[in-house]
Amino acid sequence: xxxxxDTQAGHGHGETRRDFLYLATGAFGAAGSAIALWPLIHxxxxxxxxxxxxxxxxxxxxxxxxxxxxxxxxxxPVFIRRRTEDEIKEAQAVELDDLxxxxxxxxxxxxxEWLIVVGVCTHLGCIPKGQATGDRKGDYGGWFCPxxxxxxxxxxxxxxxxxxxxxxxxxxxxxxxxxxxxG
Amino acid sequence: MTQPWMKNRLVQWVDYRLPMFSFMEKELIDxxxxxxxxxxxxxxxxxxxxxxxxxxxxxxxxMHYTPHVDYAFDSVERIMRDVNYGWLIxxxxxxxxxxxxxxxxxxxxxGLYYGSYxxxxxxxxxxxxIILLCxxxxxxxxxxxxxxxxxxxxxxxITNLFSAVPIVGDIIVxxxxxxxxxDNPTLNRFYSLHYLMPFxxxxxxxxxxxxxxxxxxxNPLGIDAKGPQDKIPFHPYYTVKDMFxxxxxxxxxxxxxxxxxxxFGEPENYIPADPLVTPPHIVPEWYFLPYYAxxxxxxxxxxxxxxxxxxVVLMFGSILILFLVPWLDRSPVRSARxxxxxxxxxxxxxxxxxxxxxxxxxxxxxxxxxxxxxxTLYYFAHFLVLLPLLSFIETPxxxxxxxxxxxxxxxxxxxAAAEQPMEKAQ
Ligand code: HEM
Ligand code: FES
Numbered sequence: 092x093x094x095x096x097d098t099q100a101g102h103g104h105g106e107t108r109r110d111f112l113y114l115a116t117g118a119f120g121a122a123g124s125a126i127a128l129w130p131l132i133h134x135x136x137x138x139x140x141x142x143x144x145x146x147x148x149x150x151x152x153x154x155x156x157x158x159x160x161x162x163x164x165x166x167x168p169v170f171i172r173r174r175t176e177d178e179i180k181e182a183q184a185v186e187l188d189d190l191x192x193x194x195x196x197x198x199x200x201x202x203x204e205w206l207i208v209v210g211v212c213t214h215l216g217c218i219p220k221g222q223a224t225g226d227r228k229g230d231y232g233g234w235f236c237p238x239x240x241x242x243x244x245x246x247x248x249x250x251x252x253x254x255x256x257x258x259x260x261x262x263x264x265x266x267x268x269x270x271x272x273x274g
Numbered sequence: 275m276t277q278p279w280m281k282n283r284l285v286q287w288v289d290y291r292l293p294m295f296s297f298m299e300k301e302l303i304d305x306x307x308x309x310x311x312x313x314x315x316x317x318x319x320x321x322x323x324x325x326x327x328x329x330x331x332x333x334x335x336x337m338h339y340t341p342h343v344d345y346a347f348d349s350v351e352r353i354m355r356d357v358n359y360g361w362l363i364x365x366x367x368x369x370x371x372x373x374x375x376x377x378x379x380x381x382x383x384x385g386l387y388y389g390s391y392x393x394x395x396x397x398x399x400x401x402x403x404i405i406l407l408c409x410x411x412x413x414x415x416x417x418x419x420x421x422x423x424x425x426x427x428x429x430x431x432i433t434n435l436f437s438a439v440p441i442v443g444d445i446i447v448x449x450x451x452x453x454x455x456x457d458n459p460t461l462n463r464f465y466s467l468h469y470l471m472p473f474x475x476x477x478x479x480x481x482x483x484x485x486x487x488x489x490x491x492x493n494p495l496g497i498d499a500k501g502p503q504d505k506i507p508f509h510p511y512y513t514v515k516d517m518f519x520x521x522x523x524x525x526x527x528x529x530x531x532x533x534x535x536x537x538f539g540e541p542e543n544y545i546p547a548d549p550l551v552t553p554p555h556i557v558p559e560w561y562f563l564p565y566y567a568x569x570x571x572x573x574x575x576x577x578x579x580x581x582x583x584x585x586v587v588l589m590f591g592s593i594l595i596l597f598l599v600p601w602l603d604r605s606p607v608r609s610a611r612x613x614x615x616x617x618x619x620x621x622x623x624x625x626x627x628x629x630x631x632x633x634x635x636x637x638x639x640x641x642x643x644x645x646x647x648x649x650t651l652y653y654f655a656h657f658l659v660l661l662p663l664l665s666f667i668e669t670p671x672x673x674x675x676x677x678x679x680x681x682x683x684x685x686x687x688x689x690a691a692a693e694q695p696m697e698k699a700q
Contacts, residue, residue, distance in 0.1 A: 141454075215582075218551065
């Protein structure tokens with residue numbers, strides 16, 4: 092009853108207890124709804140079993156110099172190329188100024204012989220050509236993405252075309268000379 | 275005009291409690307409609323009927339479809355080969371998607387030509403653009419469901435567009451996928467949303483209709499009705515006309531379903547999705563080609579903005595700009611019939627959109643890049659420069675004084691004309 096009289100008394104004065112209660116209730120409701128919304132949004136992020144598939148081990152012993160293999164890591168192709176001397180030299184000789192996304196070859200490899208990159212074009216996600224022997228490897232001897240014409244060099248760096256970045260290097264570790272763990 | 279069946283006691287009993295009969299009578303039968311609507315006004319009701327066809331065939335497909343990467347493709351093939359009439363239902367759904375877009379695009383260009391977006395129909399127009407956006411989302415996700423090569427790579431390329439968003443782009447894409455590539459979680463959520471969205475569209479269509487019936491249809495002259503003699507009741511005049519249009523549409527549609535069911539399709543989508551092999555030439559469905567051309571027309575960075583980001587912004591912008599049309603076009607005259615310059619620019623815009631579609635279907639090389647850039651520039655210039663400018667420099671032709679005048683000859687006269695058929699018109 093007291094409240095009722097208070098609000099009556101406050102009427103016409105601009106700010107009243109009722110205004111405060113409206114605001115407080117509204118703010119409480121909004122904050123509560125926002126918190127309740129989060130699980131509904133976050134359920135769409137990768138689930139735990141999806142995340143659990145996040146590492147892949149690869150045996151490197153069967154790969155000859157000049158050969159490439161494709162392995163699957165987190166559902167994406169990863170290109171592993173055992174580069175020839177010429178390819179390594181070519182990759183190391185490039186001036187950084189010539190690169191749209193400047194990175195030295197040393198920053199992109201742990202052992203110069205092994206180039207390991209995610210084989211997904213950084214433009215819109217197509218798989219570049221260049222893994223199979225007969226493939227078009229592009230103007231820089233690495234990979235060529237047919238979707239919108241991006242050329243990558245022997246270090247997986249973007250050289251020409253719409254892709255903005257180099258092929259990403261996944262986190263990986265040499266467990267021994269012949270065994271690498273990706274992820 | 276009270277319908278005879280409104281005198282039925284049962285009808286009256288129900289109507290007293292749930293006024294559905296009086297609602298129908300008011301909005302579907304007596305509803306006063308301009309007497310001069312042309313066949314361009316058929317496409318709205320046609321779109322509504324196609325929406326119903328899509329929902330009915332979709333629900334039936336869902337009874338046989340399996341949303342899992344290992345089974346989706348095979349379940350669709352099973353629909354085609356083993357399920358009774360499955361081929362028919364699927365071909366109606368697939369071609370219905372294309373028909374829906376043809377109809378809605380005609381419907382939109384009708385609105386642009388006759389200035390139907392102008393006061394007091396701005397909200398009606400905005401709701402229409404929202405329907406278009408919902409349709410695009412629905413069709414995009416539906417196309418992923420059969421899990422063919424184009425399904426997979428189309429989904430990959432389009433979801434990757436969001437990676438152009440600065441800083442949080444990659445987070446958004448991972449969230450959309452529910453993983454690190456388009457995969458089973460992606461297929462599942464697309465299926466869920468593909469089922470949901472058509473019903474959202476039904477809701478927005480209802481608002482679209484409420485907004486339409488508030489002031490009634492625009493008409494080819496683009497002038498307001500001056501009185502009852504300018505309008506006729508919806509039934510039987512336009513119910514019959516809409517039915518006739520529907521029959522014509524269904525005849526053509528059946529021609530595609532039975533004789534060229536894959537005319538709009540892409541053979542590549544009959545190859546099961548392979549996440550490790552990209553097809554040599556990725557093309558979206560035909561109704562997305564103009565936007566795809568705009569996306570790819572940006573091949574250069576501007577300042578710190580990457581070509582990819584600008585392309586994405588322009589692609590979405592090409593539709594969002596439609597929201598602003600009622601305010602970009604300041605001319606008080608609605609119909610292009612009385613706007614000599616606008617009428618020509620309208621047709622240039624139509625051609626421009628067709629050119630964009632043609633460029634979008636071709637590889638982004640050589641001359642196509644240049645044509646795509648010019649057409650993109652023109653598209654935006656039409657809305658942002660030409661439309662506002664026209665309002666100042668164009669001298670409209672004189673408008674008729676009423677809708678009835680050019681039809682009946684002589685002056686339409688004031689609303690007082692008592693012996694006219696429409697006693698209910700506003
Ligand atoms: C706005 C209305 C709708 C549009 C524009 C639309 C569009 C599409 C498109 C373009 C496809 C791909 C067809 C193909 O490539 O063969 C598709 C597939 C499918 N749609 Fe819809 N759809 C709509 C409504 C619905 C509804 C209400 C359902 C109900 C669940 C549904 C269920 C399905 C299913 C199960 C498939 C996969 C089977 C197949 O590919 O033929 N659709 N839809
Ligand atoms: S996706 Fe590779 S160039 Fe566009």
